[in-house]
Amino acid sequence: MDLEQFAVILSIGLFNGLIVALVAIGYTLVYGIIELINFAHGDVFMLGTLLTYFGLVAILPGFGVEASLISALALIPFIMVITAVINASIERVAYRPLRNAPRLAPLISAIGMSFILQNVGIILLGPSPKAVPSVLPNDPLIVMPGGRTLISLNEVVVGAVTIPLLLALAYFVTSTRQGKAMRATAQDREAAGLMGINVNRTISQTFLIGGALAGAAGFVVALFLGQAWWFFGFPFGLLAFTSAVLGGIGNITGAALGGIVLGLVKSISDFYIEARWTNVIVFSILIIVLVFRPTGLLGAKQAEGA
Amino acid sequence: MAVAAARLPSPGGLRGLARNETLRNRVIVAGLLLLGVAYPFFYRMIPSAIPAPDLNNLIVMSYYAILALGLNIVVGFAGLLDLGYVAFFAIGAYTAAFLSSPHFDIHLTWWIVVWVAVAIAALSGILLGAPTLRLRGDYLAIVTLGFGEIVPLVFRNLPGDITGANQGIRPIDPPTIPLAGPWGDQLSFSNSNLQLALYLVLALLVFSYWLCQRMRDSRLGRAWMAIREDETAAASMGINTVNTKLLAFALGASLSGFAGAFVGAYQTAIFPESFRFSISITILVVVILGGMGSLRGAVVGAFALQYVNLTFLRWVGQYVNPPLNSVGRSTGIEFLENFVLHSYNFLIFGIVLVVMMVVRPEGLLPTRERKAELHGIGVAAEETAATADEVATHETALEEAGEAVTIEDLPPEDQKRDR
């Protein structure tokens, strides 16, 4: 076995996994708090790639700014705010009216929302993938003795965006008032309401956070893959959801770890099996985990899980 | 196809049913069928100003109605959300392709193949359901979604000499009857003879409808609905919930296999790409649009949705697309330039799903049970007493008078209740 190649594959998987983790957390946060598989979440992520594309080809040039890594990074907060607001609005329109309906009603509504967002993607981007201007330097950073690049600069950018966000989220959930309100609401919505927590606002906040993380992930993917496409949401969303399930849905640490594990699984499968079998493997993992260990590897809704 | 009012076998429905209601429904069904049979003879005469479906569209509508009836068993009767229903459709179609095509050089007659396809689809339903049916509703939905993705991927990824890979399998033998006449040696029910294919699929639809109706109005149907209403209470009344849900999965899947076997033979070709997640969703939209649990709803929903999808949007598009395209060309807006109305069908489906859930979750042709349930009246459990919601339920009882109970059957004291 070619160890250097294996190292490269692990490194690719790790960085992919960090992105998946960002999306997975959005699923897990929402599931933790209202027990809904937010089917539209992957498509909010897709909107992140879309916004990145328009930011780079239209907005920045519109302000006379040249698209570069620095100017692109300046887009992140805007993208995150927009996807956050979109995600929270979706909750308002499509899920909140169904809070007391049978469980399947909001899930079906979420599926509908997913299709609506995909079509927004088609309307704005057209049916085929759009090339995002390449602003990421692809220079090798760490080169192994055999000549293969272990880590390149663009992967560092991925890490530089995702890791601080993951840490910030961990801090928010464990140490801030709102984070505690979120965890309390996840534990027992009724009791949280009785304790004076504004449940609706807390749920909205959860969607804001999930949307913001998905937007950031969309940004990273758009730059990393150099593409924006309306169909990104579905496969990526399923990958992220599988990660959330793998880590124990409702459990934030679990979602992050699950994302990284699946990133690794995906790159290993891509290289050593065949890319076309990767989805079969991912879905099989999803089914096997749900059937044999539905609480995931770390167990659902632990103390730190919202 | 609405014999729905006749809940004959459930004696519960028998007495509440006005006799002229049954008669009226039989007349409607007979009329619709007659229309279907006569349609090939006159549809060409319909002026082009009227967006009438062609025979192919009508056939698609019909097999979607079969698919919707099958999914309705799972989703509507038993209350299990299945997001991978397309898998059984694919399994049925591939079974038909394997057993009657040059692919393996097996040429069984379709009239046998279709039953094999049904059996294999049902078996797959059991294989998927056995380990997963104890999962809670939304987990089950995701597991079925995963299964629905895996099955076509496996058909596509396996080597070509096994499953035909990307190219699919073609040609597939059409269903034939060796009856010689002016048309040749035999009658063939494929896309080379749309009229006969239409008659075949209509017959299959009537058969499927009859099956579903009989199952609904039986001990099994009651058990399904009890599980949908309150699984714990159902188990506490002696129902083996696991087996009963498994039967819903298997019987639902078998109708999908049924439709799949028809579609493979009708198109005389199948491709892995045609069994996408979007098909599962389309069928789900039909079931929800029609009203979960409602047989009439599933059939009417399928015809309505596929009519919009295949006929109406294209017809409107003839008028809408060209002006928008020219506006697009002059303004340089790419979206308008390439605007094709019917390619946004899933936008419409998405809106339908959201709006139906938020505004009218009981569907357009609901069963009275479903309407009451989905309007947030809670699923039997935690309620201590029916209160304000009763008004709504009585409206439903009125609307659905034909379904099981007529308003005359409600004793006066039931129409206004203090607690």
Next chain:
Amino acid sequence: MTDIRPDPDPSGPGSEQLREAVSTPTTGVPAQGSDPVFEARGVTKRFGGLLAVSEVDFTIPRGAIVSLIGPNGAGKTTFFNMITGLYRPTSGQIRFDGRDLTGLKPHEVVRAGIGRTFQNIRLFGNMSAVDNVLVGLHHRLKGRWWEAILRPPSIVAEEKRAFDEAERLLAFVGLEGKTHITARNLAYGDQRRLEIARALATEPKLLLLDEPTAGMNPEETRRLTDFVRRLRSDLGLTVLLIEHDMQVVMGISDRVTVLDHGERIAEGSPDTVRRDARVIEAYLGSGAAAGVGTH
């Protein structure tokens, strides 16, 4: 298709004999001469670190009306759920009618002859009254799925008989004429009755009633109490009640068992239990009820 057993209690002991039997106080060992139809030994349920029911011994003589009482959170419903198979006991054994029921699934428990109602009525709210009862008859009917489709004469006849029996049961609980009313549209008291009819349809030997008078006014409560007596006298049932209304408990029970914090703290005749110091303390101490006997 079996009938509701018409003869009151052919096998069980007469009620005189019973009263004698249960008046022997609080040892928990079934009194001599009684014939326990139900026996729980050392039944324990743990939820994580929480001990919900601890080492409870419990017997029900055949043909008796027995009440299980205790303050809120005493473990009564958990105990019920273990009997009916919704929970599996962490340890201990449950025997019924000579069979070991421990760890059976709910539908198997029903088939063994234990029917139940729920504290917070769990009817199939969107099904008609008669369909609710027909679901209760489910396990006594034979129609398989293919027979549902082919509907041979035997199944048509079976369904007809089932419907007639369901109507008889509805009449028995006082719901005649309400056959086709959707369950959730019934008045509260009628919903309680329908739940009992549905439970009776499962043809139980032992009927578990979880707070059957909850939410009822005194008149409704009185009628229901009489009705429970009829269950024994007309149908020969053994009845286990969870009940908060002490008047009901004291008036109807042959024997009362008191749970507190998952443990059995008293058992015996209503009078014995009423005077038991631990019982009074449990009720007053917990502040849950307005005191034994005055509720």
